[in-house]
Amino acid sequence: xxxxxxxxxxxxxxxxxxxxxxxxxxxxxxxxxxxxxxxxxxxxxxxxxxxxxxxxxxxxxxxxxxxxxxxxxxxxxxxxxxxxxxxxxxxxxxxxxxxxxxxxxxxxxxxxxxxxxxxxxxxxxxxxxxxxxxxxxxxxxxxxxxxxxxxxxxxxxxxxxxxxxxxxxxxxxxxxxxxxxxxxxxxxxxxxxxxxxxxxxxxxxxx
Amino acid sequence: xxxxxxxxxxxxxxxxxxxxxxxxxxxxxxxxxxxxxxxxxxxxxxxxxxxxxxxxxxxxxxxxxxxxxxxxxxxxxxxxxxxxxxxxxxxxxxxxxxxxxxxxxxxxxxxxxxxxxxxxxxxxxxxxxxxxxxxxxxxxxxxxxxxxxxxxxxxxxxxxxxxxxxxxxxxxxxxxxxxxxxxxxxxxxxxxxxxxxxxxxxxxxxxxxxxxxxxxxxxxxxxxxxxxxxxxxxxxxxxxxxxxxxxxxxxxxxxxxxxxxxxxxxxxxxxxxxxxxxxxxxxxxxxxxxxxxxxxxxxxxxxxxxxxxxxxxxxxxxxxxxxxxxxxxxxxxxxxxxxxxxxxxxxxxxxx
Ligand code: HEM
Ligand code: SF4
Ligand code: SF4
Numbered sequence: 001x002x003x004x005x006x007x008x009x010x011x012x013x014x015x016x017x018x019x020x021x022x023x024x025x026x027x028x029x030x031x032x033x034x035x036x037x038x039x040x041x042x043x044x045x046x047x048x049x050x051x052x053x054x055x056x057x058x059x060x061x062x063x064x065x066x067x068x069x070x071x072x073x074x075x076x077x078x079x080x081x082x083x084x085x086x087x088x089x090x091x092x093x094x095x096x097x098x099x100x101x102x103x104x105x106x107x108x109x110x111x112x113x114x115x116x117x118x119x120x121x122x123x124x125x126x127x128x129x130x131x132x133x134x135x136x137x138x139x140x141x142x143x144x145x146x147x148x149x150x151x152x153x154x155x156x157x158x159x160x161x162x163x164x165x166x167x168x169x170x171x172x173x174x175x176x177x178x179x180x181x182x183x184x185x186x187x188x189x190x191x192x193x194x195x196x197x198x199x200x201x202x203x204x205x206x207x
Numbered sequence: 208x209x210x211x212x213x214x215x216x217x218x219x220x221x222x223x224x225x226x227x228x229x230x231x232x233x234x235x236x237x238x239x240x241x242x243x244x245x246x247x248x249x250x251x252x253x254x255x256x257x258x259x260x261x262x263x264x265x266x267x268x269x270x271x272x273x274x275x276x277x278x279x280x281x282x283x284x285x286x287x288x289x290x291x292x293x294x295x296x297x298x299x300x301x302x303x304x305x306x307x308x309x310x311x312x313x314x315x316x317x318x319x320x321x322x323x324x325x326x327x328x329x330x331x332x333x334x335x336x337x338x339x340x341x342x343x344x345x346x347x348x349x350x351x352x353x354x355x356x357x358x359x360x361x362x363x364x365x366x367x368x369x370x371x372x373x374x375x376x377x378x379x380x381x382x383x384x385x386x387x388x389x390x391x392x393x394x395x396x397x398x399x400x401x402x403x404x405x406x407x408x409x410x411x412x413x414x415x416x417x418x419x420x421x422x423x424x425x426x427x428x429x430x431x432x433x434x435x436x437x438x439x440x441x442x443x444x445x446x447x448x449x450x451x452x453x454x455x456x457x458x459x460x461x462x463x464x465x466x467x468x469x470x471x472x473x474x475x476x477x478x479x480x481x482x483x484x485x486x487x488x489x490x491x492x493x494x495x496x497x498x499x500x501x502x503x504x505x506x507x508x509x510x511x512x513x514x515x516x517x518x519x520x521x522x523x524x525x526x527x528x529x530x531x532x533x534x535x536x537x538x539x540x541x542x543x544x545x546x547x548x549x550x551x552x553x554x555x556x557x558x559x
Binding site for chain 2: 047100
């Protein structure tokens with residue numbers, strides 16, 4: 001089975017925020033939630049770089065480790081998903097995640113956190129593929145349609161790559177060899193530095 | 208303690224707490240590092256080392272997406288928090304379990320601490336209505352906070368495997384909401400409790416002797432070392448558990464409770480660690496207090512329940528205070544007007 005990963009090429013990203021828009025559009029993400037964002041490093045200084053970031057679907061995922069209700073699971077393709085029916089909105093995954101991926105719609109008074117929302121690698125959630133409930137809670141399940149994540153597919157400069165780790169790292173290696181610079185595969189050490197946690201079936205009753 | 212424990216667990220924790228105290232919540236992009244990066248591009252195009260160093264350190268950058276720390280590409284402290292929290296809560300859990308076991312063993316060995324003479328039926332009004340209302344509000348809220356907090360800490364390991372995902376998630380959501388809404392009750396009653404009880408918890412005669420003899424726990428006569436209205440054990444509990452830990456829990460809890468103040472993740476991680484340590488120590492100490500206030504000592508529960516204690520109880524447990532009451536020098540007085548139902552309850556509490 002392929003191991004799905006994201007890779008953002010800092011030498012190519014032009015901070016157009018197309019990926020952010022594509023994601024919001026594809027999944028009809030609620031107000032105040034952004035599953036993906038673009039961060040510009042040294043903005044305005046010659047040599048500035050931009051990077052698009054969302055959930056990296058870590059191997060030894062910190063969010064999974066700290067969740068007090070254990071609502072995360074890993075698909076056989078290494079994608080980290082969660083069950084919103086179980087989530088209690090404690091925010092612990094947000095404390096732990098290196099990439100700031102978990103998001104919380106505000107729920108009621110005092111900024112109380114609602115159920116966590118994050119990038120699903122366009123792979124939906126524990127509900128039946130393509131069901132109404134799945135779309136409402138997690139957005140479109142493009143992987144089940146045989147497509148790759150919307151953000152990477154839309155990327156105008158192909159800076160953002162998403163898909164089988166072997167394939168995208170080959171593309172990246174070729175680029176680095178041709179241009180002779182920018183060999184840092186940003187975030188991979190943090191996200192994939194440790195062996196994969198065991199894939200598991202979704203928690204909860206309805207799987 | 209192995210070196211790797213020091214390196215992997217203790218150092219990140221200390222680093223995190225030090226960072227919390229000595230630096231503002233977030234770093235700003237350091238102009239000089241950006242400049243270094245720009246110069247590096249001149250001499251070595253394609254070498255972005257200074258920039259990646261900023262990224263690893265979680266420096267604030269620029270983004271169009273609004274939100275808390277959305278301009279930080281990668282935060283380094285989450286990993287430390289993830290590694291530090293489980294061993295700390297485990298240690299706390301073991302401490303609490305040890306306390307419960309010790310109390311159970313003590314109960315089996317000595318049984319409840321009774322009084323040596325029969326009650327005289329002459330009652331003293333030991334606690335005012337305001338004191339009792341405050342005590343019970345705080346006591347009940349602490350019990351709810353402790354149980355719901357422990358569900359969040361350990362439920363995943365101890366309840367989830369037994370009751371399953373769906374039921375446990377429901378329970379955890381209930382625990383979280385109860386915790387969040389009872390916390391303010393504790394928050395507002397804590398100062399009231401401190402003001403009401405501080406006077407008789409100031410150091411007084413007999414405190415040192417009480418402490419050195421462990422309150423007379425191991426004395427041959429089996430009599431308690433004389434004390435004022437509150438003994439040294441109660442005073443330690445008042446200052447350390449109520450005042451110090453109470454405030455620590457309120458402050459650290461509030462930091463986590465209101466994410467809408469836009470505080471950064473580092474502050475919330477540190478608050479969480481402080482909260483776990485404070486909570487575990489408080490539950491540990493509270494279990495001794497609850498033991499003595501219920502099954503551990505006869506007459507104590509009825510004292511706080513009704514506000515009245517028997518003269519004999521006062522003499523045996525708080526002799527210096529009893530002498531003052533008798534001399535009319537205490538703020539508490541003999542209560543000849545106590546209702547009959549209360550008399551029965553107090554008398555019953557003293558019976559073996
Ligand atoms: C006697 C008082 C208290 C005890 C014994 C207690 C206990 C606990 C425990 C054991 C946890 C779980 C920590 C973990 O595993 O990470 C926790 C979490 C928490 N506590 Fe407390 N706590 C107390 C008071 C408070 C107060 C006064 C506040 C707020 C003003 C508060 C707010 C929180 C929050 C926000 C959490 C995070 C979990 C969640 O979202 O529910 N606590 N507490
Ligand atoms: S990037 Fe964050 S949310 Fe995604 S798997 Fe890693 S820790 Fe979890
Ligand atoms: S917010 Fe939800 S998903 Fe995140 S750790 Fe808490 S319960 Fe788990």
